[in-house]
Amino acid sequence: xxxxxxxxxxxxxxxxxxxxxxxxxxxxxxxxxxxxxxxxxxxxxxxxxxxxxxxxxxxxxxxxxxxxxxxxxxxxxxxxxxxxxxxxxxxxxxxxxxxxxxxxxxxxxxxxxxxxxxxx
Numbered sequence: 001x002x003x004x005x006x007x008x009x010x011x012x013x014x015x016x017x018x019x020x021x022x023x024x025x026x027x028x029x030x031x032x033x034x035x036x037x038x039x040x041x042x043x044x045x046x047x048x049x050x051x052x053x054x055x056x057x058x059x060x061x062x063x064x065x066x067x068x069x070x071x072x073x074x075x076x077x078x079x080x081x082x083x084x085x086x087x088x089x090x091x092x093x094x095x096x097x098x099x100x101x102x103x104x105x106x107x108x109x110x111x112x113x114x115x116x117x118x119x120x
Contacts, residue, residue: 012099020045023094027051029081029113029120030096031106036069038105040081040113042093052088054080074105078112085118092119 005013019028025046032039041053054077055061056068061080065073085093100106114120 008099010099015097015099019094019096027090027093028096029085029093029110029118031098031100031109033098033100033105034069036067038069038074038077038109040077040109042081042085042090051090052081052084054084069105071105071108074108075112078109079116081109082113082116082118085113086116091117095120 028043028045030041030043032041037056039053039055039057042051043049044051056065056073056077058080061073061076062068064076067073085091095110097106097110102110110120
């Protein structure tokens with residue numbers, strides 16, 4: 001069958017490639033979205049480590065909502081990741097939307113992180 005890549009993975013690789021050119025030495029805020037949850041993590045690509053992360057699986061978020069796959073939850077997760085990043089002294093990142101379009105939950109997470117102090 002060969003090396004067949006899904007369209008989602010192709011978009012993700014294309015997005016990451018263009019981010020790499022623009023963001024020399026910056027940390028990356030990566031978003032993963034499943035049907036039930038949303039996750040954000042700040043990654044240091046030079047060392048290959050995750051510095052901080054937030055998701056809708058955390059107890060503080062899970063308690064507030066019955067369904068964690070909504071835009072409101074994404075807004076809360078965005079706020080949470082921004083707060084955690086600022087506590088660790090991170091102010092500026094690049095936004096990695098993965099293979100997702102900048103719309104809906106991904107957009108809400110990004111705008112919430114931005115309005116809570118992260119710059120990208």
